[in-house]
Amino acid sequence: xxxxxxxxxxxxxxxxxxxxxxxxxxxxxxxxxxxxxxxxxxxxxxxxxxxxxxxxxxxxxxxxxxxxxxxxxxxxxxxxxxxxxxxxxxxxxxxxxxxxxxxxxxxxxxxxxxxxxxxxxxxxxxxxxxxxxxxxxxxxxxxxxxxxxxxxxxxxxxxxxxxxxxxxxxxxxxxxxxxxxxxxxxxxxxxxxxxxxxxxxxxxxxxxxxx
Amino acid sequence: xxxxxxxxxxxxxxxxxxxxxxxxxxxxxxxxxxxxxxxxxxxxxxxxxxxxxxxxxxxxxxxxxxxxxxxxxxxxxxxxxxxxxxxxxxxxxxxxxxxxxxxxxxxxxxxxxxxxxxxxxxxxxxxxxxxxxxxxxxxxxxxxxxxxxxxxxxxxxxxxxxxxxxxxxxxxxxxxxxxxxxxxxxxxxxxxxxxxxxxxxxxxxxxxxxx
Amino acid sequence: xxxxxxxxxxxxxxxxxxxxxxxxxxxxxxxxxxxxxxxxxxxxxxxxxxxxxxxxxxxxxxxxxxxxxxxxxxxxxxxxxxxxxxxxxxxxxxxxxxxxxxxxxxxxxxxxxxxxxxxxxxxxxxxxxxxxxxxxxxxxxxxxxxxxxxxxxxxxxxxxxxxxxxxxxxxxxxxxxxxxxxxxxxxxxxxxxxxxxxxxxxxxxxxxxxx
Amino acid sequence: xxxxxxxxxxxxxxxxxxxxxxxxxxxxxxxxxxxxxxxxxxxxxxxxxxxxxxxxxxxxxxxxxxxxxxxxxxxxxxxxxxxxxxxxxxxxxxxxxxxxxxxxxxxxxxxxxxxxxxxxxxxxxxxxxxxxxxxxxxxxxxxxxxxxxxxxxxxxxxxxxxxxxxxxxxxxxxxxxxxxxxxxxxxxxxxxxxxxxxxxxxxxxxxxxxx
DNA sequence: AATGAATGAGCGTTCATTCAT
DNA sequence: TATGAATGAACGCTCATTCAT
Numbered sequence: 001x002x003x004x005x006x007x008x009x010x011x012x013x014x015x016x017x018x019x020x021x022x023x024x025x026x027x028x029x030x031x032x033x034x035x036x037x038x039x040x041x042x043x044x045x046x047x048x049x050x051x052x053x054x055x056x057x058x059x060x061x062x063x064x065x066x067x068x069x070x071x072x073x074x075x076x077x078x079x080x081x082x083x084x085x086x087x088x089x090x091x092x093x094x095x096x097x098x099x100x101x102x103x104x105x106x107x108x109x110x111x112x113x114x115x116x117x118x119x120x121x122x123x124x125x126x127x128x129x130x131x132x133x134x135x136x137x138x139x140x141x142x143x144x145x146x147x148x149x150x151x152x153x154x155x156x157x158x159x160x161x162x163x164x165x166x167x168x169x170x171x172x173x174x175x176x177x178x179x180x181x182x183x184x185x186x187x188x189x190x191x192x193x194x195x196x197x198x199x200x201x202x203x204x205x206x207x208x209x210x211x
Numbered sequence: 212x213x214x215x216x217x218x219x220x221x222x223x224x225x226x227x228x229x230x231x232x233x234x235x236x237x238x239x240x241x242x243x244x245x246x247x248x249x250x251x252x253x254x255x256x257x258x259x260x261x262x263x264x265x266x267x268x269x270x271x272x273x274x275x276x277x278x279x280x281x282x283x284x285x286x287x288x289x290x291x292x293x294x295x296x297x298x299x300x301x302x303x304x305x306x307x308x309x310x311x312x313x314x315x316x317x318x319x320x321x322x323x324x325x326x327x328x329x330x331x332x333x334x335x336x337x338x339x340x341x342x343x344x345x346x347x348x349x350x351x352x353x354x355x356x357x358x359x360x361x362x363x364x365x366x367x368x369x370x371x372x373x374x375x376x377x378x379x380x381x382x383x384x385x386x387x388x389x390x391x392x393x394x395x396x397x398x399x400x401x402x403x404x405x406x407x408x409x410x411x412x413x414x415x416x417x418x419x420x421x422x
Numbered sequence: 423x424x425x426x427x428x429x430x431x432x433x434x435x436x437x438x439x440x441x442x443x444x445x446x447x448x449x450x451x452x453x454x455x456x457x458x459x460x461x462x463x464x465x466x467x468x469x470x471x472x473x474x475x476x477x478x479x480x481x482x483x484x485x486x487x488x489x490x491x492x493x494x495x496x497x498x499x500x501x502x503x504x505x506x507x508x509x510x511x512x513x514x515x516x517x518x519x520x521x522x523x524x525x526x527x528x529x530x531x532x533x534x535x536x537x538x539x540x541x542x543x544x545x546x547x548x549x550x551x552x553x554x555x556x557x558x559x560x561x562x563x564x565x566x567x568x569x570x571x572x573x574x575x576x577x578x579x580x581x582x583x584x585x586x587x588x589x590x591x592x593x594x595x596x597x598x599x600x601x602x603x604x605x606x607x608x609x610x611x612x613x614x615x616x617x618x619x620x621x622x623x624x625x626x627x628x629x630x631x632x633x
Numbered sequence: 634x635x636x637x638x639x640x641x642x643x644x645x646x647x648x649x650x651x652x653x654x655x656x657x658x659x660x661x662x663x664x665x666x667x668x669x670x671x672x673x674x675x676x677x678x679x680x681x682x683x684x685x686x687x688x689x690x691x692x693x694x695x696x697x698x699x700x701x702x703x704x705x706x707x708x709x710x711x712x713x714x715x716x717x718x719x720x721x722x723x724x725x726x727x728x729x730x731x732x733x734x735x736x737x738x739x740x741x742x743x744x745x746x747x748x749x750x751x752x753x754x755x756x757x758x759x760x761x762x763x764x765x766x767x768x769x770x771x772x773x774x775x776x777x778x779x780x781x782x783x784x785x786x787x788x789x790x791x792x793x794x795x796x797x798x799x800x801x802x803x804x805x806x807x808x809x810x811x812x813x814x815x816x817x818x819x820x821x822x823x824x825x826x827x828x829x830x831x832x833x834x835x836x837x838x839x840x841x842x843x844x
Numbered sequence: 845a846a847t848g849a850a851t852g853a854g855c856g857t858t859c860a861t862t863c864a865t
Numbered sequence: 866t867a868t869g870a871a872t873g874a875a876c877g878c879t880c881a882t883t884c885a886t
Contacts, residue, residue, distance in 0.1 A: 037338040123334035127248040164403040175386020192375040200415045267846045459760040545756035549670040586825040597808020614797040622837045689867045
């Protein structure tokens with residue numbers, strides 16, 4: 001997912017210049033989406049921030065739908081890549097790696113980008129089939145990574161149990177998006193959450209019996 | 212909170228026929244919001260579902276903003292009332308009452324109304340000050356209720372600790388909104404979540420030391 | 423067709439005022455269509471000529487398609503009504519009535535409205551199913567009227583023969599649209615066409631044998 | 634007319650590869666015009682069908698206007714050439730040659746290209762001076778050819794009379810465009826039209842007195 | 845209370861055209 | 866010759882809001 005460069009639809013952006021433009025467009029779109037919400041993410045606003053005209057914008061993205069698709073793919077793949085990096089870079093001991101992932105995910109809530117983007121994505125996926133699919137893909141991948149760590153920590157677990165544990169862990173953390181992080185609670189709350197999360201998840205993983 | 216009838220913005224009737232109309236309008240608005248998303252929650256659609264004209268709709272709600280405010284207040288107070296009812300109706304033993312609340316909240320995710328409404332609310336509150344306040348009010352109340360139960364379960368806890376535990380519990384459950392419930396995972400997942408949630412939360416509450 | 427007043431789609435124009443507006447809109451649309459062609463018949467142009475805003479125009483006609491439908495219906499029914507009037511008002515002798523119809527149709531080519539409108543209609547009906555249907559309806563009615571007169575002139579004709587004769591007559595006259603009339607040929611040409619048409623059609627009708 | 638290759642607007646190549654490209658462009662344009670109508674005959678569509686880019690298309694035709702001019706010239710000259718061929722190839726007897734022309738023109742209505750193209754042309758010429766001129770040129774030539782045949786059939790006719798007869802004949806046939814031919818009436822109707830047209834035209838030509 | 849009418853801004857999209865490379 | 870990139874105007878349409886009746 002991460003290597004194949006943003007592959008646009010059909011023709012435009014075959015040169016480097018076009019790729020630069022497309023990146024600028026998606027960056028602008030992300031800014032607008034995060035700062036003003038999806039409702040105000042209009043082609044005019046995106047073009048304005050990208051420093052181009054609406055006509056030129058539609059040259060790269062003939063419809064808003066395709067733009068949104070690329071935007072979501074880009075943002076979501078960014079999160080997945082980062083998580084994969086964390087998993088790899090955190091030593092041999094499964095517990096340590098699990099904790100690293102949890103702490104990464106929770107620390108990420110300090111970025112307004114994260115706390116603003118995901119609720120938009122969830123709302124979008126309520127009524128946009130495409131957004132729903134992309135979102136599902138990402139969370140499936142995330143849960144698989146977490147599930148692997150869980151099985152490494154407690155090899156006695158059945159797959160189904162491990163999957164449910166991963167789902168529980170993922171939900172618990174995603175749910176913090178709206179409540180902790182910059183401007184929502186004191187910094188201490190986020191630290192508290194990290195501690196509680198790691199402890200209670202590990203306990204839960206170890207205690208769950210294989211029956 | 213529950214008895215004081217939807218208090219509209221000044222002018223139109225608060226009793227009798229006017230109140231009936233207002234309820235019809237808010238019901239219609241809720242339907243549209245849940246079924247089609249905020250973007251499509253237009254005055255036209257609301258009026259259509261409410262069986263009145265747009266002109267008449269603006270007689271009751273001179274702006275969409277005021278309508279949204281009332282709508283959110285109505286829906287959110289509904290959830291709070293229900294939770295208060297659960298807390299009261301669940302016996303004397305704190306653990307039982309806690310479990311009852313957790314199970315109510317998770318079971319509620321089987322209603323599409325719930326899984327669709329909240330992401331819209333969260334996205335809305337990203338950029339709408341008013342929505343953010345109403346949402347905050349509701350979650351503060353919810354966490355207070357949960358905090359009380361936690362303190363009843365483990366009286367040794369400091370207030371701050373109990374508050375953080377309540378926040379953690381609330382986050383964990385809210386996070387399930389996008390992933391469990393009707394049409395998202397098998398029914399077994401939801402049951403699994405309930406079990407894990409209750410067990411791990413109680414464990415966490417009991418184990419947390421007062422230091 | 424002529425009595426049931428232009429019946430709009432669903433709601434708008436229930437009062438006299440709305441009907442007046444609709445007439446103004448259709449008149450404006452007809453003007454633009456005739457003076458500038460279908461390509462330039464934009465909602466903005468129509469609204470401008472009608473002296474209203476685009477927003478108000480779309481209040482009456484939620485889509486250009488519905489506007490076009492009403493416009494074509496109005497114009498075409500006008501032609502049919504006029505022809506029916508001519509048929510009735512032209513005495514008892516079949517030949518005289520036939521001649522009256524032919525002369526009416528050809529004289530009508532002196533109106534720029536006519537010579538400009540019909541080619542637009544024909545082009546439209548090439549690729550617009552709806553326009554094609556409306557056009558077909560009108561010409562079917564026209565040919566039926568002509569066919570009746572032909573059978574009155576020569577009662578020996580079989581129906582199929584009379585129908586083909588009516589088709590031939592209709593084609594011959596419609597074909598003049600692009601070539602005779604104001605600004606296309608001298609006035610004398612139009613008179614000549616009338617004479618030739620009447621003579622040769624009557625000859626053809628009388629000579630066609632019933633075999 | 635047929636040999637002098639499409640003479641483009643000054644600059645680009647008139648021989649070799651350039652000519653091939655131009656032919657491909659005009660063929661593509663004709664296809665689009667006939668299959669989708671003038672409104673959808675956009676540079677994008679033409680370039681797409683011609684297998685080139687819009688940028689390259691505008692190299693050959695710096696404006697849509699010039700492309701349209703060439704397109705109309707090419708199509709119209711094709712019809713004239715064909716008619717000239719028919720006139721020549723149909724023996725010595727004037728009546729036979731006249732009939733051959735009439736039958737050719739009517740049989741041509743079986744081609745969708747014909748029945749779709751001409752209404753577009755007529756509508757175009759309503760508001761496009763240039764299209765009007767080209768169209769006029771073609772019909773003047775057609776009527777001259779028909780007029781010559783008419784005078785050969787009835788040498789007693791005055792020129793003006795013969796011209797009016799030719800106009801009448803031409804109109805009669807052009808008028809069939811919208812009503813007979815593939816997909817409009819049964820095949821029998823077209824045969825009927827041919828018979829009626831030949832008979833009644835010849836009758837009219839012979840009977841018209843020289844006074 | 846309720847309606848129909850009207851506005852003006854903004855939406856996503858299409859298009860002919862221009863231009864540097 | 867040929868391309869990709871860019872523009873600016875216009876398109877059909879939607880929307881929240883205003884208002885006379």
